[in-house]
Amino acid sequence: MSTFMAWLRSPASREYLMSTHFWGPLANWGLPLAALADLKKDEEVISGTMTTALTCYSCILFPHSAWVVQPRNYLLLACHMTNVTAQSIQLYRFNEYWNRGGRERKLGLTGAVQDAAQDVKTSVAETANTVKDKAQKP
Numbered sequence: 001m002s003t004f005m006a007w008l009r010s011p012a013s014r015e016y017l018m019s020t021h022f023w024g025p026l027a028n029w030g031l032p033l034a035a036l037a038d039l040k041k042d043e044e045v046i047s048g049t050m051t052t053a054l055t056c057y058s059c060i061l062f063p064h065s066a067w068v069v070q071p072r073n074y075l076l077l078a079c080h081m082t083n084v085t086a087q088s089i090q091l092y093r094f095n096e097y098w099n100r101g102g103r104e105r106k107l108g109l110t111g112a113v114q115d116a117a118q119d120v121k122t123s124v125a126e127t128a129n130t131v132k133d134k135a136q137k138p
Contacts, residue, residue, distance in 0.1 A: 025066075025076035031058070032079060035086035043097035043106075051090045058083035
């Protein structure tokens, strides 16, 4: 701990802590922290478009940029890797909920939808038979 305290008192630490190399990534941590907080929210409120955009934003350009700048910006790299992970989980939850039957399972509609479909088929068949019988009578 004394090494850290020595660094903290040095001019290098003040230079780092007063630079955009520190404050930019620190401000950017709002994205992954919000995504991590959203993991507990209902899938109904997940925006697939925005989640895809944020995943691409953090996955494509920024980790590379954080790695190639000198000195390397590990804070920014960690921020975007965390965001990619959280947003990917959100994309999975969105896809499961809207495209793979998660909504129906959650609402208990799988059996209800099948029962309703069977009721409609029965009703249509009965109506067709009634119409057919009326058409055959003179």
